[in-house]
Amino acid sequence: MIRVYRENDLEDMVRIWYDASVIAHHFVPASFWASYRPAMKKEYLPLSENYVYEQEGEVAGFISLAGEIVCALFVAPEAQGKGAGKELLEHAKSLKKRLFLKAYRDNKKAILFYEKNGLRATGQEVDEYTGCVQILMEWEDS
Template identity: 70%
Template sequence: MIRSYRKTDLEEMVRIWYEASVTAHSFVPASFWALQKSAMKETYLPLTENFVLEENGKLAGFISLVGERICALFIAPEMQGRGIGTALLEHAKTLRGRLSLKVYRENKRAFSFYKKHGFTATGEEVDEYTGCVQILMEWEGR
């Protein structure tokens, strides 16, 4: 079931974000992600429009939007590969006619995921926080 997040979901959302970030971004030190935990909980997530996918009473993943921008799409590592990311992304597509995001170039799995779901690369930039190259991607509904 996909639903709007509740404040009581924040701790679990941060856990999912952290574990999935460390798993997907081996090219960024885990210590970087650990230093971001409180900002995620106290600043970033509360400022976005969040939707969670709950399965059997447990959060499996979430997507965070600001306008037409996907700021986060994270699935608990133990729940990946089961269509949860696709379900959350499709939910976002029903809410918006256009979507954009940034994905690290070295995160080939995520880049392929977004391409498979109709996103196209529109440019690149260096992330000021990690120094890693990010690919800018966009999707437009038809």
């Protein structure tokens, strides 16, 4: 089930974001992600439009939007590969006419996921915080 996030979901969302980031972004030191945990909880997530994927009463994933920008889409490692990410992305598509996001080029699994779900690469840039190349991706309702 997808629902609007509640403030008491923040701990679970930050945990999912961190755990999934460390695994998916193995090319970035875990200490980098750890340093952003407080800001995710106090700034980034509360300022976004958030939806959580709830499974058996537990938060298993979430998507964060800022207008048409997908700021975050993360699924708990133990829940990945079961459709939660696709459902969250489809939910965002049902709310917006266009979506934009950035995914690290070295996160091949994410790039393939987004391409499989209708997004296309439109360019690339270097992330100023990590120095890693990000692929700019876009989806538009047809």
